[in-house]
Amino acid sequence: MEKEPIKESFEDFIKSFFYGKRSDLSFKFMSDLSSEQASLFIQNLFKDIVDSIDDNDFSSLKQRLLQGQIQGYKEQKNFDYDDGPFHSLDPPVSSMKLSLMTSSGHFTKGNDPKPLGVEDMTQEDAQRRVFDFLKEAPQLSEIPFDTPPNDLNVRHGGYDIRGALKDPNVSFPYQRMMELKSQGVFADLTPNAFSFVGACSQKRLLKKILPVWVKKFQKLKVDALVLVPV
Amino acid sequence: MSVGHVARALEEAGIATVVIAVKSFEARMKMMSLPRVLLTSQLLGRPMGGPYDNEKQSKILTAAIQLLETSKRNGTIQMEF
Structure with missing residues (x-):
């Protein structure tokens, strides 16, 4: 009897880039995006790939990835300090x-x-x-x-x-x-x-x-x- | 986070610091109340610019070092250019 293929949800797919089976540290931020955000990111990335090749200009592709990374890291909360030390220097x-x-x-x-x-x-x-x-x-x-x-x-x-x-x-x-x-x-x-x-x-x-x-x-x-x- | 804690400890001990970080880390930098931060429009893992882009790397580093001279209070955050 043939094994039924394991179905993978879109959520599992985007999380697999974060130390999962598709681990890619340039794209691990996708695990912090909602499904809607991640699907839009991937859709636009595909569009930018073709445009970049046509125009021989990869700046829009870099911008797309940059915006995705910014979006993914936006909500991360770690150490929160109200104030911090500052040591002033005398120029020059x-x-x-x-x-x-x-x-x-x-x-x-x-x-x-x-x-x-x-x-x-x-x-x-x-x-x-x-x-x-x-x-x-x-x-x-x-x-x-x-x-x-x-x-x-x-x-x-x-x-x-x-x-x-x-x-x-x-x-x-x-x-x-x-x-x-x-x-x-x-x-x-x-x-x-x-x-x-x-x-x-x-x-x-x-x-x-x-x-x-x-x-x-x-x-x-x-x-x-x-x-x-x- | 780690570099933020290094910056805070050094400043506390009288050694000035400037942090060069990708814009993706902006929220983290703000939350850690760091003295001087230069944010760059670069991809994760390449905060100074792409491989062999010596000119960009030099410009970013120069801008960061200038912040040591120009910033007068904690929480100075400047974009790359």
Whole structure:
């Protein structure tokens, strides 16, 4: 007797892009859209694909995806603070010492932070185990600013790293920092840039890790940090 | 969220910060009451612009660094250009 094909609802289809059987981190936002919003997004995306090919101009396609991502993240509620600290700086920035920290998950080859105790974890495994990452404290990788791009690696279960694999500067702009320093935009840089996997336990980050990181940057006598979340 | 908490802890300790984030994260950035944020019209995972678009990446970074000098209060949020 032939097996009856399993029917999949449209809701299941759009949710499957969020760490499901069609996991795609550039489209995981679709799980936060209503069925009506998601169907309209897909319909318009198809239309834009054909128009883009006809016109040999893919800007409308990028805009469509961008608007979808904005719509998907609009209602996400996490930490809500009424106010926040502000450290005022005396200009000019041209006299300052800066550093860079990103949550993009970059590290130098040969210095694998071995997340969850696993060496050489693949990107696929990082995606599969992203909810384990969310229970762990983050590890800070130090990356010399003069590291050649080919000596860098990136792994992060929370976002689409395809762009970062081609050019680390899309989420870890360390070469652009070096260029601006050489142009005199600011005075000095720390020897290393810093990166960690932002998908981590916020409780452990706040209680255990941040006091250590703050001391590290105070010791480095940094005036300001450029921070890049992904 | 993680970077937001890093920014808040550093500012508290007397180290200034500027965050460069995609526009999709705007609500998160606002909710975390961060000191200085530059929002970019870029796709998730590529907040600085596309691969090898050095000019765009430099412009975004320069604009963010300028915010260190020009912003005078917490909650300064500026769009890319």
